[in-house]
Amino acid sequence: MILRRENLQTWKVAGLCISAIALLFLLILGAGASPMEAAVKLWDSAFGNPLKFSNTLKETTPLLLAGLAVYIALKAGLFNIGVEGQITIGALCTAVVALRFPGILGIVLGSLAGMAGGALWALPAGWLKAYRGGHEVISTIMLNNIASGLTLALVAGPLKDPSQEGTTTRDLAGNTLLPNIIDSNKWQLNLALPIAIALLVLFSIWLKKSVAGYELRMVGANPQASEFAGIDVKKSIMKAMLASGAVAGFTGAVLVLAFEHRFFHGMSSGFGFDALGVAMLAGATPLAMLGSGLLFGVLNKGSSAIQILGIPKGITWIVLALLIIVFAAIRYRKEGSHE
Amino acid sequence: MPPALKMDGISRRFGAVQALDKVDFSVEKGEIHALVGENGAGKTTLMRILYGSEIADSGVIELEGNAVQFHMAADGIAAGIGMVSQHYSIIPELSCLENLMLGAEPAWLIQKDEAKVRADSLAVQMNFAFDWDQHAEHLSPSGAQKLEILKLLWRNARIMVLDEPTAMLSPSDSDALFASLKLLAQSGATVIVVTHRIPEVLEHCDRVTVLRGGKVVQALPVAGSTASQLAELIIGKTVDLTPRTASTKFGSVTLSCENLTVKGYRGDQAVKNVSFLVRSGEILGIAGVDGSGQRELFWSLIGRLKRESGSIEFNGKEIAKNSVAERLEMGFRLIPEDRHGEGVVDEWPLEENAAIGLQRQPSLCNGLWIDQANRKEMATSMVARFDTKHGGLEKPISGLSGGNQQRFVAARALSTEPKVILAFQPARGLDIEATRQVYEAIGLECVKGACAIVVSYDLDELLDNCDRVVAMNRGKLFEPTIGLERDRKTIGELMVASE
Numbered sequence: 001m002i003l004r005r006e007n008l009q010t011w012k013v014a015g016l017c018i019s020a021i022a023l024l025f026l027l028i029l030g031a032g033a034s035p036m037e038a039a040v041k042l043w044d045s046a047f048g049n050p051l052k053f054s055n056t057l058k059e060t061t062p063l064l065l066a067g068l069a070v071y072i073a074l075k076a077g078l079f080n081i082g083v084e085g086q087i088t089i090g091a092l093c094t095a096v097v098a099l100r101f102p103g104i105l106g107i108v109l110g111s112l113a114g115m116a117g118g119a120l121w122a123l124p125a126g127w128l129k130a131y132r133g134g135h136e137v138i139s140t141i142m143l144n145n146i147a148s149g150l151t152l153a154l155v156a157g158p159l160k161d162p163s164q165e166g167t168t169t170r171d172l173a174g175n176t177l178l179p180n181i182i183d184s185n186k187w188q189l190n191l192a193l194p195i196a197i198a199l200l201v202l203f204s205i206w207l208k209k210s211v212a213g214y215e216l217r218m219v220g221a222n223p224q225a226s227e228f229a230g231i232d233v234k235k236s237i238m239k240a241m242l243a244s245g246a247v248a249g250f251t252g253a254v255l256v257l258a259f260e261h262r263f264f265h266g267m268s269s270g271f272g273f274d275a276l277g278v279a280m281l282a283g284a285t286p287l288a289m290l291g292s293g294l295l296f297g298v299l300n301k302g303s304s305a306i307q308i309l310g311i312p313k314g315i316t317w318i319v320l321a322l323l324i325i326v327f328a329a330i331r332y333r334k335e336g337s338h339e
Numbered sequence: 340m341p342p343a344l345k346m347d348g349i350s351r352r353f354g355a356v357q358a359l360d361k362v363d364f365s366v367e368k369g370e371i372h373a374l375v376g377e378n379g380a381g382k383t384t385l386m387r388i389l390y391g392s393e394i395a396d397s398g399v400i401e402l403e404g405n406a407v408q409f410h411m412a413a414d415g416i417a418a419g420i421g422m423v424s425q426h427y428s429i430i431p432e433l434s435c436l437e438n439l440m441l442g443a444e445p446a447w448l449i450q451k452d453e454a455k456v457r458a459d460s461l462a463v464q465m466n467f468a469f470d471w472d473q474h475a476e477h478l479s480p481s482g483a484q485k486l487e488i489l490k491l492l493w494r495n496a497r498i499m500v501l502d503e504p505t506a507m508l509s510p511s512d513s514d515a516l517f518a519s520l521k522l523l524a525q526s527g528a529t530v531i532v533v534t535h536r537i538p539e540v541l542e543h544c545d546r547v548t549v550l551r552g553g554k555v556v557q558a559l560p561v562a563g564s565t566a567s568q569l570a571e572l573i574i575g576k577t578v579d580l581t582p583r584t585a586s587t588k589f590g591s592v593t594l595s596c597e598n599l600t601v602k603g604y605r606g607d608q609a610v611k612n613v614s615f616l617v618r619s620g621e622i623l624g625i626a627g628v629d630g631s632g633q634r635e636l637f638w639s640l641i642g643r644l645k646r647e648s649g650s651i652e653f654n655g656k657e658i659a660k661n662s663v664a665e666r667l668e669m670g671f672r673l674i675p676e677d678r679h680g681e682g683v684v685d686e687w688p689l690e691e692n693a694a695i696g697l698q699r700q701p702s703l704c705n706g707l708w709i710d711q712a713n714r715k716e717m718a719t720s721m722v723a724r725f726d727t728k729h730g731g732l733e734k735p736i737s738g739l740s741g742g743n744q745q746r747f748v749a750a751r752a753l754s755t756e757p758k759v760i761l762a763f764q765p766a767r768g769l770d771i772e773a774t775r776q777v778y779e780a781i782g783l784e785c786v787k788g789a790c791a792i793v794v795s796y797d798l799d800e801l802l803d804n805c806d807r808v809v810a811m812n813r814g815k816l817f818e819p820t821i822g823l824e825r826d827r828k829t830i831g832e833l834m835v836a837s838e
Contacts, residue, residue, distance in 0.1 A: 209711065211704045218695065221684040227643055228673055228681050229696040230664030 020322045027318060033309040045305030046298040050186040057193055058259060060297030062087075062251050064196040066271045067278030067289045068203060069118075069248035073136075074279055075207065076240030077220035082125055082140025083248040084272025085147030086118040090249025092151045093117030094256045095169050095263035096159065098176050106176040111253045118249015119242045121147060126241025130234040136241070144272075152265045159263070168264035178258035192258040197290065199247075204286040216240060248272065274300070277324050296320065341404030343368040343529040344389070344498055349398035351384055358384045359395070360553045366498075366546075368403075371520055371530045373540040373561070375573055376550035377770040378742045382533050385550070386500050390422050391415030402498070416443075421496030423487040425503045431476030435486060438475050443494050461492045464526070465519050480629050481512040488519065498529045505539060507629045507796050510831035517543040535771075537566050537573075538799065551575055574771055582803035583778060585825060586785070589806075590619030592655075593790040594640075594759050599649035601632075601639045609635035611814040612649070617759075617790040622781060624805030625794045625816075627834050632814040633794040634676060637761055640792070641673050642666045653759065667696060670758025670789070674749050674765045678741075682748045685737040689729055692736045693718035693751060700755055717754060724750040725776050741768040749777045757784055760791035766800060778804040798834070802827055810834045 025035040073080035098110030128134030182189040207213035281292035346364040387393035391409030505513040548558040595616035603609030638644035642663040675681035725746035766774040807824040810833035817833040
C-alpha cells in the first residue's frame with residue numbers, strides 16, 4: 001500500500017510538472033511569441049557555446065552556495081528568508097577586509113570575515129526563534145531590509161570609492177581574487193564552482209552520516225521527540241541558523257572575491273531569494289541542488305535572452321514559483337490520520 | 340420485533356488488507372452489546388461503517404428492519420446513530436453548553452435559556468449534573484465523557500457506540516458510566532461498547548460479538564461465558580491469563596524522589612510533594628486517571644521538565660540538574676506517552692528511527708559518525724524482539740500500524756541495557772499477546788538489575804504486571820499500606836479519594 005502511494009506521488013509530480021510547462025507555453029503565447037522559438041532561444045542562451053555555458057555556470061555558483069545556506073536552516077525546520085541580507089553583509093565584510101589585506105591573506109581573511117558577517121546577521125533571528133519564539137521568517141525579512149539600508153549607507157559614505165559615481169567600493173587588488181582555474185578564449189571556470197560543489201558533497205555526507213547531522217534532521221522533523229532524545233533543541237536552532245548565515249556570508253565573499261571584485265549596492269540581485277527555490281526543489285537530497293541550482297542559473301540567464309522576443313523577464317519567475325508551489329504542496333501534504 | 344441494528348455481510352477492503360470479511364452483526368433494542376477483538380480485528384472499521392464515515396464494499400445495514408444507506412457521518416447522525424470516540428471531541432475553550440450544541444445548534448440564533456432547559460432535562464434523565472456556563476477545560480475525564488454522552492442524546496441518538504469508554508476512567512468512574520449506560524438501555528436505547536477489557540464485558544454487558552481478523556468468530560450472551568473463554572475467542576488460541584508473579588527479590592534503591600514538586604504547563608503545580616523509591620529489580624506501577632500529574636512526573640524524571648523543588652536521586656546521586664542527554668547516558672530510557680509526538684519521526688525509515696535517543700550511545704556512534712552497520716543491526720533486532728510487522732527497515736515508520744509502532748518503540752527503549760525504564764502506557768495499542776511480551780521484557784531487564792516505572796490508566800494491567808502499584812491523584816502520590824500493594828480495591832480508592 002505504501003508503494004502504491006509513492007507511485008501515485010511520482011505520477012502526480014510528473015503530471016503537475018507537465019501542467020506547469022503547459023501553462024508556461026500558454027503564457028508565452030499570451031505574450032505574443034512562439035513557445036518553440038522561446039525554448040530554443042532559452043537553450044541557446046544558456047548552452048549555445050562554451051562562453052555562454054561558462055556564464056551559466058558562473059550564475060549557478062552563488063546559487064549553489066546560497067541554496068546550501070537555505071538548506072541547512074531548512075533541515076532544522078527553519079525558513080531562512082534572510083539569506084539575501086546575510087549575503088549582502090557578508091560581501092561587504094569580505095570587501096572591507098580584502099581591501100585592507102591584499103594577496104592570499106586577504107582571500108582567506110576576507111572569506112572568514114564574510115562568513116562571520118553572515119553568521120552575525122543570522123544571529124538575532126536564531127536567538128529570537130530559539131529563546132523568544134519569534135518567527136524566523138518575519139525577523140529575517142526585517143534583517144534583509146536593515147542589511148540593504150546599512151550597506152547602502154556605508155558604501156555611499158565612508159566605504160565609497162571617491163573616483164566613482166556609483167555606490168561602490170574600490171576594486172580589489174589583482175592578487176586578492178579567487179582565480180579562474182580554466183581561463184581560455186572559450187571556457188572560463190572560477191575556482192568558486194568546485195569549492196561550492198565540494199561543500200555540497202561534504203555537507204551531504206555529514207548530514208546523512210554524522211551524529212550531529214542526524215540530530216539536526218531530527219530537530220527539523222520533530223523537535224519534541226528531539227528533546228526526549230537528549231538534544232538541546234534551542235542550541236540546535238542557534239547553531240543551524242549561524243551555520244546557515246555563515247554559508248550565506250561565504251556566498252557574499254565568493255561574489256566579491258571571484259566575480260565582482262568589489263562591493264556595490266544591489267550586487268546580490270536576489271540570489272538569496274532564488275536560493276529558497278533551489279533548496280526547496282532539492283527536497284530530501286541535498287545533492288539535488290546541483291540540478292536545481294543549474295535550473296535556476298539557466299532560467300536567470302535565459303530570461304534576459306527571451307526578452308528580445310517580447311517575453312517579459314518575469315515569466316521564468318512564474319514558472320519557478322509554480323514549480324515550488326507544486327513541489328511544496330506535494331511534499332508537505334499531511335496524511336489525514338495515523339492510526 | 341426486528342433487531343435495533345442488523346449489519347449483514349459487511350465487507351471492506353483496504354488495499355491488500357481485507358479489514359472486514361462478510362461480517363454479520365446484530366444488536367437488540369435495549370441491550371448493552373460489547374464488540375471485542377484485538378487491534379486490527381476490524382472493530383473500528385465496522386463501527387465507522389455503521390456510523391457512515393466509512394462505506395462498505397458490500398453488505399446491508401438495517402435499522403429496526405429498514406434498510407439504510409449511509410454515505411457520510413451526517414447520515415448516521417440523522418438516522419439516530421451516535422459515537423463517542425476514544426479521544427473526546429470536547430473543545431476546552433467553549434462552555435459545556437456550547438460543546439453540547441456544537442454542530443447541532445437548534446437554530447441560527449442560539450436561545451441560550453431554551454437550550455439550557457433541554458440540556459438540563461437530558462442531564463436529569465441520566466442522573467448527571469452540569470454547570471452549563473462553565474468552560475469545558477475544567478471537566479475531568481469522566482465529566483468530559485458524560486458530556487459526550489449528552490451530546491449524543493442532544494442529537495436524539497438511539498444507537499450509541501462508545502469506543503473504549505473506560506480507557507481514561509478510574510474503576511469507580513467506570514462503574515458509574517456503566518450504570519448510566521444501563522439507564523439508557525432501559526429507556527430503550529441501544530448501546531454498543533467497543534472494548535478490549537474482558538472484565539468489563541463480563542460485568543456490565545448483555546451480549547458480546549467477537550471479531551478476529553475481520554471476521555465474526557462468535558456472538559454470544561455474556562451470561563455463562565468466562566474470561567478465559569472470551570480471551571481464547573479473541574486471540575484464537577489458549578492464553579495464559581494468570582498475572583505475572585510479583586518479584587520479591589529487590590536490590591538497592593535505584594531511583595528515589597523526595598518531596599518532588601513540578602510545575603505543569605499551565606503554571607499550576609502538577610506534581611505536589613511526591614516521594615517514592617524504586618529498587619533495582621522492581622517494577623513500580625503508577626495508577627491514576629489521565630491528568631493526575633503522571634505526565635509531568637515522567638517529564639521531570641527524564642529531565643525534560645525542571646522541578647520546582649525536591650530531589651531526584653539515581654544510585655544515591657542527585658540528578659535533578661542533569662540534562663536529558665546526561666540521564667540517557669546514565670541508562671534512563673523512555674517509552675513515551677505520545678508516540679508520534681515524542682518518540683518517532685513519522686517520515687523516517689525504521690532504521691533511522693531505531694537510533695532516536697540512542698544516537699550518542701557508544702554502540703551507535705564512533706566519534707562524530709553514526710555506525711551505520713550497527714544501527715542496521717540494532718534496528719533488525721528491535722523489530723524482531725516483539726515481532727514488529729514491517730515492510731522493510733528502509734520504509735518509513737508511518738507505514739506501520741499503531742500497534743507495530745508501539746512494539747518498535749518499546750523494543751528500542753529496552754535495547755541497550757536500560758537502568759531506569761520509564762514506560763508511559765507501554766501496552767498502548769497492543770494486543771494481549773504483545774502486552775504480555777512487553778511486560779515480560781521489562782521484567783527481564785529488571786532481573787538484570789534495572790528498575791521500571793510504569794504509568795497506565797488501566798489499573799488491571801498494572802495489577803497484573805507490576806510488583807507494586809501506587810496511585811496518583813491530583814498531583815499527589817499515594818502508596819497503599821504494606822501488604823496491599825496489589826489490592827485492586829485499595830488502589831482504586833486511592834486513585835479518586837478526595838483530600
